[in-house]
Amino acid sequence: MFWNNHMETLSGAELAALQLKRLQWTVRQAEKVPFYRAQLREAGVGADDIRSIDDAVHLPFTRKQDLREGYPFGFFAVPLKQVVRIHTTSGTTGKPTVVGYTRQDLENWADLMARDLTMVGLTDDDVFQNALGYGLFTGGLGFHYGAEKIGMTVVPSATGNTKRQIEMIEDFGVTAINSTPSYGMRLAEVAEEMGAELDSLNVGIFGAEPWSDNMRKELEERLGITAYDSYGMSEMYGPGAAFECEERNGLHFWHDSYFLEIIDPETGEVLGPGERGELVVTPLVKEAMPLIRYRTGDITMLMEDRCPCGRGQKIARIMGRSDDMLVIRGVNVFPSQIEHVLLSLPEVGEQFMVYIDRKHHLDEMRIEVEINRECFSGELKDLARLQAHVAGALRETLGLRTSVTLVEPGSLPRFEGKAKRVIDRRGEVW
Amino acid sequence: MEKKSEYVIKQISVFSENRPGRLAAIAEALRKEKINIFAFSIAEANGFGVVRALVDNPERAHETLTDMGFMVSFTDVIAVKMRDEPGGLYETARILGDAGVNIEYSYAYSGKDAAVLVLRVDQAEEAIERIIEHGGELLSRSLFT
Structure with missing residues (x-):
């Protein structure tokens, strides 16, 4: 099913022409922002120098740090009068990044979201429980307006009060749920405790943090759904910039609204399809806050094969944000890899916490995992064996020795919004 | 028996x-x-x-x-009464050792009429048989229900 068949399947010369026109417009829009005026002048390029979409490579990059320095409204290209909403990113250090939307931006965003939800088969017959945070976080409102646009019955449940969430699914006959993957696991856990069958539920949409294929299997089995991955970030309006279709093999980006590049994060060199690198996005229709070659920090690749659904080029599922990436004794580790390993081990739960310390100038990574109640024999030696088994499995996947601590089931924190499972206590490196 | x-x-x-x-x-x-x-x-x-x-x-x-x-x-464990005097532990340990029964872990307490040795062994039946054979006394499970 298509929401906007023409735009969703645009390809070849037609797509390139539209992208070019919109890129030129975006650069012009960006020139209204002092930061970009200076940047473009320094790079010696302007809107008129963009004669083909390949000329994008001459444009300068925008980094997260640049946006932070623009706090609060330094990146707005329109007067505040025309900004009808602001959101902020969850800044972990210092000031957050503020993003603004014109009325047209909100319209564009809702339209992309409507494409996403229609793509996974949702219609005005569906009851949609939106269990993402409402408020400054883009997740809740972003999905909300797209779901309303296609006429779904929207339950704006936000996060928290998990028992009530389960009751609503059952009482309202909810057919589709949207949450972070970690909150999806929490919903499954509580539903099981309550003995709730969740019969009406068919579709689950999960995003805002990376999640593995094992997690997908787990969510699908325990919630009785088909699970879809969603992708986006505040800088691209919010969620919905890319989404899985029913093939569930990569995420379709909306190429009429975003121009994508994959670069080598070290050299900035543009990489070809099939090569993994950092995703760089130039939104093509953003009015209030145009961005040029925004470095997302997300690691993915452009997929080569065409999708049977007929839509445009896909990106591979995101393994992790380069912000999430941990460097432990020189080895790159994504928390999603740890989760993937734990989900393959029936003896332990999928919840975990990671603690990183530096002892005698060496990074030490300790992972706490919950033992599965059924696997407790009562024997210390079995526990010691399990501990070694988990550490061995982690070592095999991560290429890294870790220390594993077994903890009681249900004792690790559960997260409702974005999970925060890594506590890095190493401090600054000098 | x-x-x-x-x-x-x-x-x-x-x-x-x-x-x-x-x-x-x-x-x-x-x-x-x-x-x-x-x-x-x-x-x-x-x-x-x-x-x-x-x-x-x-x-x-x-x-x-x-x-x-x-x-x-x-x-599953067994609990053996011991004489609460020097050599009490030795008696029990020797019986099991001679029988080739391995003790995985053990702890003891001193009860009203005797000391009791709680044992987790690799062959419980063999252990019970040998202890009874040697005139030893074991606590019955009926005490623990």
């Missing part, structure tokens, strides 16, 4: 993280349920431990602790 299974006793084994207050939580739960602890020990390894206990009502202890969220399981 009585059935050997008569002497196989259910020990409760409770998983516990190695941090302050865990034993108190376990002990408090048993106190509330008026469950008496005959003997217990804590085995520790690498950040966690197993609390092992012989109680007068293992089924109820299991249920209570499980409801509280603890991980609990039953482990």
